[in-house]
Amino acid sequence: MARAAGLADRALDLVMALFEAPINAIERVIGKGRMPYLFLAPNLVLFGIFTFLPIAIAIGYAFTGGADLLISNRPFVGLDNFRKLLACDSYLVPGSCEESLFWTAIWNTLWFVGFNVAATLLVALVTALILNRAIAARGFFRAMFFYPVLLSPVVIGLIWKWFLDRNGLLNAFLQMLGVPPEIFLLDVGWSRFFVVVVSVWFHMGFYTLILLAGLQAIPKDLYEAAAIDAATPSRTLFRITLPLLGPNLLVVLILLMIRSVQIFDEAWVLTNGGGPGTANTFIVQYIYQMAFAGDLRLYGLASAASVLMGLVLLVLTLVQLRLGKKVES
Amino acid sequence: MSGNVSAIGFFTRTRRAGRIDITDILSWLWLIGGTLAVLVPVLWAGMSSLKPEAEITRFPPTLLPRTAIQVEVQGFDKPLSLWNVTVDGETREMAMVRRIGLKAQMVDPANPGKPVSVDTRTISPVQRLTVATQNYTDPLTRFSFLTFLKNSVFVTFVATLLTLIVNALAAFALSKYRFRGDKAIFVLIISTLMIPLTVVMVPAYLVIVGVGLVDNLWGVIIPTVASPTGVFLLRQYMLTIPDELIEAARVDAASEFRIFWRIVLPLTAPALAVLAIFSVLWRWNDFLWPLIVLSSRENFTLQVGLNAFQGEFSVQWHYILAMTFLSLIPVTLVFLFLQRYITTGIAGTGMK
Amino acid sequence: MGDLKLTNLNKAFGTVHVLHDVNLQIDDGEFVVFVGPSGCGKSTLLRIIAGLEDVTSGAIAIGGRDVGALSPAERKIAMVFQSYALYPHMSVRKNLAFGLENLKFKRAEIDARITEAARMLAIEPYLDRRPKQLSGGQRQRVAIGRAIVRDPDIFLFDEPLSNLDAALRVQTRAEITKLHREMQTTMIYVTHDQVEAMTMADKIVVLRAGRIEQVGSPLELFDHPRNLFVAGFLGSPRMNILKGRVVIGDDRSVLVDVGYPTLLRSDVDPAKVTAGQEVLAGVRPAHFALSDSEGLPFEVQYHESLGTETYVYGNLQGQSAQVIVHRYGHFAPAPGAILKITPQDDRLHVFDPASELALGRVSGRA
Numbered sequence A: 001m002a003r004a005a006g007l008a009d010r011a012l013d014l015v016m017a018l019f020e021a022p023i024n025a026i027e028r029v030i031g032k033g034r035m036p037y038l039f040l041a042p043n044l045v046l047f048g049i050f051t052f053l054p055i056a057i058a059i060g061y062a063f064t065g066g067a068d069l070l071i072s073n074r075p076f077v078g079l080d081n082f083r084k085l086l087a088c089d090s091y092l093v094p095g096s097c098e099e100s101l102f103w104t105a106i107w108n109t110l111w112f113v114g115f116n117v118a119a120t121l122l123v124a125l126v127t128a129l130i131l132n133r134a135i136a137a138r139g140f141f142r143a144m145f146f147y148p149v150l151l152s153p154v155v156i157g158l159i160w161k162w163f164l165d166r167n168g169l170l171n172a173f174l175q176m177l178g179v180p181p182e183i184f185l186l187d188v189g190w191s192r193f194f195v196v197v198v199s200v201w202f203h204m205g206f207y208t209l210i211l212l213a214g215l216q217a218i219p220k221d222l223y224e225a226a227a228i229d230a231a232t233p234s235r236t237l238f239r240i241t242l243p244l245l246g247p248n249l250l251v252v253l254i255l256l257m258i259r260s261v262q263i264f265d266e267a268w269v270l271t272n273g274g275g276p277g278t279a280n281t282f283i284v285q286y287i288y289q290m291a292f293a294g295d296l297r298l299y300g301l302a303s304a305a306s307v308l309m310g311l312v313l314l315v316l317t318l319v320q321l322r323l324g325k326k327v328e329s
Numbered sequence B: 001m002s003g004n005v006s007a008i009g010f011f012t013r014t015r016r017a018g019r020i021d022i023t024d025i026l027s028w029l030w031l032i033g034g035t036l037a038v039l040v041p042v043l044w045a046g047m048s049s050l051k052p053e054a055e056i057t058r059f060p061p062t063l064l065p066r067t068a069i070q071v072e073v074q075g076f077d078k079p080l081s082l083w084n085v086t087v088d089g090e091t092r093e094m095a096m097v098r099r100i101g102l103k104a105q106m107v108d109p110a111n112p113g114k115p116v117s118v119d120t121r122t123i124s125p126v127q128r129l130t131v132a133t134q135n136y137t138d139p140l141t142r143f144s145f146l147t148f149l150k151n152s153v154f155v156t157f158v159a160t161l162l163t164l165i166v167n168a169l170a171a172f173a174l175s176k177y178r179f180r181g182d183k184a185i186f187v188l189i190i191s192t193l194m195i196p197l198t199v200v201m202v203p204a205y206l207v208i209v210g211v212g213l214v215d216n217l218w219g220v221i222i223p224t225v226a227s228p229t230g231v232f233l234l235r236q237y238m239l240t241i242p243d244e245l246i247e248a249a250r251v252d253a254a255s256e257f258r259i260f261w262r263i264v265l266p267l268t269a270p271a272l273a274v275l276a277i278f279s280v281l282w283r284w285n286d287f288l289w290p291l292i293v294l295s296s297r298e299n300f301t302l303q304v305g306l307n308a309f310q311g312e313f314s315v316q317w318h319y320i321l322a323m324t325f326l327s328l329i330p331v332t333l334v335f336l337f338l339q340r341y342i343t344t345g346i347a348g349t350g351m352k
Numbered sequence C: 001m002g003d004l005k006l007t008n009l010n011k012a013f014g015t016v017h018v019l020h021d022v023n024l025q026i027d028d029g030e031f032v033v034f035v036g037p038s039g040c041g042k043s044t045l046l047r048i049i050a051g052l053e054d055v056t057s058g059a060i061a062i063g064g065r066d067v068g069a070l071s072p073a074e075r076k077i078a079m080v081f082q083s084y085a086l087y088p089h090m091s092v093r094k095n096l097a098f099g100l101e102n103l104k105f106k107r108a109e110i111d112a113r114i115t116e117a118a119r120m121l122a123i124e125p126y127l128d129r130r131p132k133q134l135s136g137g138q139r140q141r142v143a144i145g146r147a148i149v150r151d152p153d154i155f156l157f158d159e160p161l162s163n164l165d166a167a168l169r170v171q172t173r174a175e176i177t178k179l180h181r182e183m184q185t186t187m188i189y190v191t192h193d194q195v196e197a198m199t200m201a202d203k204i205v206v207l208r209a210g211r212i213e214q215v216g217s218p219l220e221l222f223d224h225p226r227n228l229f230v231a232g233f234l235g236s237p238r239m240n241i242l243k244g245r246v247v248i249g250d251d252r253s254v255l256v257d258v259g260y261p262t263l264l265r266s267d268v269d270p271a272k273v274t275a276g277q278e279v280l281a282g283v284r285p286a287h288f289a290l291s292d293s294e295g296l297p298f299e300v301q302y303h304e305s306l307g308t309e310t311y312v313y314g315n316l317q318g319q320s321a322q323v324i325v326h327r328y329g330h331f332a333p334a335p336g337a338i339l340k341i342t343p344q345d346d347r348l349h350v351f352d353p354a355s356e357l358a359l360g361r362v363s364g365r366a
């Protein structure tokens, strides 16, 4: 331990020796008062190039066509991309839309968001409420539920794909019960169901932690007061716990929505790229395919779809910020 | 009615010493069920990764990785399978020469004399616990797994180092100085929290093309080095370092950079540790962005490589699962040793 | 050289004007104490001298050299902070060495200075500990040590004793005074504890709301407060203030009538006042003589016995403010008892109620 600390010190010394002279020279030239700008510079430059510039480009690309990368070689097409995305006889029937895959992806995403948000919230809330009780081995269980959060989406996709395989454990179990085996991931209904299951399995530990933190912030004496007032458990839950947890629940809800809309990695791996057919093709996958996977690289169309998704996420985030402000006050 | 009450009571009541009621039982069922749900798929994949290719798709599957034993027997060209045979009330291991209908011809492998004929219904194959280590050694030696691993380690290490330094510098400026535009810059940085990479991935890719980092590990590393979450976390922590310490250092003739490097950075170690852990996890698990940026195999990171493998070896689950498990190990180690740090970090910052 | 000159110093934080036209001359080797109520700008003034805060206008010169544009390090000052501001991640030795390393001192010189400072402050046994492993008093000494090793022209202290318990405070006070005697270096010391100010200072600077009210030696300020604020601020318990009226005596002397047959004699220049003018008469609690027979009738309310001395609280008829009288030894007057009190010769202060400025001092009774 001491050796490691000594090594860390040495490394710090080395960097110091390398960088100090030039940075101090700059300090002498620009003065101490302007040093914060220097310290901010790397961050701001990176943000500028990789966040703000792309936003500008995305908006620019959304109004151009063709498959060329250079914006100067791209013909201006006005609102064509948006018109193409939005041209539809009935939004309820993706097949009737000009860009039917886009609408399929939107509907898939909406359904996924709905079920995933509801299921994750419910499971996380129940788990948090249970973990909030004075239960033995709470730390162990909290850690256990949290473990999947750390795994990579690809790994999770593969693990579950194997679990749900024709020769996988789930089928073996079903066979023991006398149920014939099923190729879950080739069935539209089952595959959608399991995309939600895997998503809940993956992320619920994270939301459980946030809700648990909220629960533990509720003063214990409120419960004692309620007990003295002879409140029934259900009244305590609905009149004390949930209202006081309300702000946290709202934040979790919005966060969950924002992240659910962006479903891609684990579903992509699990369903072999959105299958069966397009049953699990979500909006991010649509953008990815338009821009990077097809023979024609439709950057304009993908950018237009990104802009639309960005707007939705922006609205959700603003709602979250508003709620966050309310929670604080 | 009473069932309803107790179902709800189980969320609110805290356990009283020495009394166990229905709510406790339901709680335990939920927790144990949840734990199993987490563990079973992972452990199942782990067990399967130890099975030889021939065994892995056997249905119904065995729990442990077993294989039938084959033995070389004098006088026979091919190895023979080994069976448990009961002859004269005594169980022995014998090698099967051939099988005809309900009869099998068996020989004693140690002393191959004349084969004896036994009823196949009375024999069972001899299976031994065997670990198919080649599932692990093959990817390491024959495929590009080591290249992927090297790339992932490089990306994770360099990106985490840069993330720590770049964001700590910004957080230092935003927490320990007052200067024109400080608030505006802070808001600007935090506002990028709203713009997930999925929204800007198309134009961000174009930027990567523009700066010539396509199919380059630096193209994976650099775009997300500046992290609004990182700036926020570190700034909040640095705000708790007393300004008097900075002033004392200034009186002590320390340059601004020296104050950062010698005073603020060491004192921010706990927050840096949290950010480092997160950064390692983000980078190790990152998939979509490397998938977009990297195109040639020798540049793939582990996650992209795994994804490519499962496309190519779609039936070779023994390899896929072994590689999945290898990539799981570092994350699991991080989890085992730093679980407390991570969970408090998340509860405190709401980040992931 | 550690002499300091502040000229027309002004400081504003945004629209808040905290220091107004501060002019001050401090000589080399002086021990100067800034006192004043909380928020009056003592720390701000000290930090401006240190270079930690910019001035809005005005000039600062140390040793005759204008240091306005110099960084703290270049001003050859050292500072002891109220919270000590020891670097928590460094050992005591490293804390002391940090400044010298920054100034690129030779290793041998650094070690020599640390040894010397550690000896002076008796912190040798703790050199390899972290600040967390030290008591409050030990930390305090390390903070002073960190200033000493720098061998500065001026030491700056911002309420360095306020985190210590009463006994340790008295002891450390004496140690700092001793240090000053040995080193003969200019020290500027901020406190709002007037006992510290009185006992330690060669020169006290009294501040109020960003203005210097008076500068002088402790006894000058105690004996000749320039105005009501300084008079009330120094001395504990505070000076009694009586309402009165000027009476011009037959010999053209100025007397003060506080509502009793007895008139109080003052040394106020008769040209400055007119008969009948309202004034305020200030008498410190210790400057009343108690007697049974003559003087102002003082009705006892209660008393506080501190052992070696006793404070008696009560009223003078016709005076709204409570009056405090000091006496040595044990003394237990019954509540309601009437005592006779008389200000001692030379100890009456007279102030103009409008300007609050001192008009002069009484020299005996009429």
Ligand SMILES: Nc1ncnc2c1ncn2[C@@H]1O[C@H](COP(=O)(O)OP(=O)(O)OP(=O)(O)O)[C@@H](O)[C@H]1O
Pocket (backbone or CB within 6 Å): C013, C016, C018, C036, C037, C038, C039, C040, C041, C042, C043, C044, C045, C192
């Ligand atoms: N950074 C700042 N920004 C705005 N106002 C400030 C700042 N620092 C100090 N002030 C104001 O300047 C005034 C003087 O503050 P200063 O800290 O010098 O008081 P002080 O005399 O040291 O008080 P105390 O005895 O409580 O330490 C106060 O009214 C304070 O509110």
Ligand SMILES: [Mg+2]
Pocket (backbone or CB within 6 Å): C042, C043, C044
């Ligand atoms: Mg102060």
